[in-house]
Amino acid sequence: MRAATASDYLDKMGYTHLPYVVVRHTDTDHDHVHIVAGRFDLDKGKRVPGDWDHYKAEAAARELEVEYGLPLTVSSWYKERKPPTVGMIRHERDTGQPAVKPELQDLIDDVSNQVDSLNEFVDRLEEAGVELHVKPIGETTIGLTYHFKGLYFSASQLGRAYTLNGLRTFRGIASPQDSAAVMDWWEGRQRGQESESTEPELAQVQNEEHGQPESELEPEFPTPAQPASQNQEPTGVDPALKELEVQQRQAQEDEDQKRKAQQRRQRSRQMEL
Numbered sequence: 010m011r012a013a014t015a016s017d018y019l020d021k022m023g024y025t026h027l028p029y030v031v032v033r034h035t036d037t038d039h040d041h042v043h044i045v046a047g048r049f050d051l052d053k054g055k056r057v058p059g060d061w062d063h064y065k066a067e068a069a070a071r072e073l074e075v076e077y078g079l080p081l082t083v084s085s086w087y088k089e090r091k092p093p094t095v096g097m098i099r100h101e102r103d104t105g106q107p108a109v110k111p112e113l114q115d116l117i118d119d120v121s122n123q124v125d126s127l128n129e130f131v132d133r134l135e136e137a138g139v140e141l142h143v144k145p146i147g148e149t150t151i152g153l154t155y156h157f158k159g160l161y162f163s164a165s166q167l168g169r170a171y172t173l174n175g176l177r178t179f180r181g182i183a184s185p186q187d188s189a190a191v192m193d194w195w196e197g198r199q200r201g202q203e204s205e206s207t208e209p210e211l212a213q214v215q216n217e218e219h220g221q222p223e224s225e226l227e228p229e230f231p232t233p234a235q236p237a238s239q240n241q242e243p244t245g246v247d248p249a250l251k252e253l254e255v256q257q258r259q260a261q262e263d264e265d266q267k268r269k270a271q272q273r274r275q276r277s278r279q280m281e282l
Contacts, residue, residue, distance in 0.1 A: 011042055014073060019046060021069035022062070026052035068264050075271040089179055090114055090168040113139065113157045114167055121170075121180040130182050131198070143195040151191050 015031045029046035048057050074081050097108035120133045131141050140156040151173050153164040164172040170179040173191065177184060185191045 014077060015042060015044055017076070018069055018073060019044065021072060022065055023057050024048075026050050027057070071268055072271065075268060089170040089175065090118075091166065109158050109160055110162060110167070113155060113162060114171070116157075117155070117167070117171060121176060121182060125181070125183060127176075127182055127184040127194070128198070130176070143191065145188060145192060149188055151188050 011033060012031060015029075019025065019029060024046050027047040027050055029044060032043045032045070034041055034043060048059065049055070050057050071081070073079065093108055093111050097110060100106070100108055116137055116139060117134070120137065121130060124130045124133055134141055134155075138157065142154040142156065142161075144152055144154070146152040153171065153173055155162045155164070155167070155171070164175070169175045173184060176182040185194055
């Protein structure tokens with residue numbers, strides 16, 4: 010089964026006509042395999058592209074879980090808080106200095122658990138040395154970017170709980186539901202003209218009639234930018250890549266729909282048995 014699973018995984022990743030080795034490890038409590046594969050397709054005579062391999066790998070793993078009846082897990086882009094990367098862990102180990110990203114996540118967690126409104130949230134962040142940037146992404150999505158210690162992190166890079174919808178859902182922070190109202194509030198705040206009448210109203214939980222929550226519409230892939238330091242993921246906003254992000258986001262949504270359909274078929278087969 011492990012050999013078949015590894016072969017199916019490579020097929021889903023596009024590594025079809027190339028040499029590979031699968032090694033099983035049982036030296037830990039978690040029985041697992043390692044796959045070492047070439048990148049040159051012997052059939053096509055060219056290199057297999059490796060763009061977004063990390064995300065392709067997670068999508069492939071979710072499909073295999075359904076196909077082989079394995080326990081289902083959650084992809085990293087759906088988690089409330091994204092874990093530190095291997096580079097961050099190595100940086101902390103080698104330098105003894107904490108990575109900035111988890112430090113920012115801890116700070117936001119602490120602040121968001123002590124406030125009830127978006128105004129208070131922004132005020133407390135500024136007091137702690139974090140600058141929040143709010144901008145529209147498309148017609149229905151509001152993107153948040155956190156500036157901390159000279160580095161920029163999009164909300165989706167930190168996790169679902171750090172997006173605007175995530176702050177409402179997971180932290181209970183009141184904010185306008187409508188994207189235009191959010192931008193009106195933000196522009197008013199920027200002009201220094203906010204008052205009690207412009208305090209964000211408590212948002213109601215969005216239902217299916219109003220479409221997907223905004224956090225699910227935010228770009229799911231980190232935006233490449235200028236690397237800031239060894240312990241951070243690439244950040245930034247490149248307008249030239251927005252169209253690519255939209256296409257990748259749509260592709261991910263299509264994959265999610267396929268995965269859900271496969272889960273339904275799997276459950277139906279189990280019920281028949």
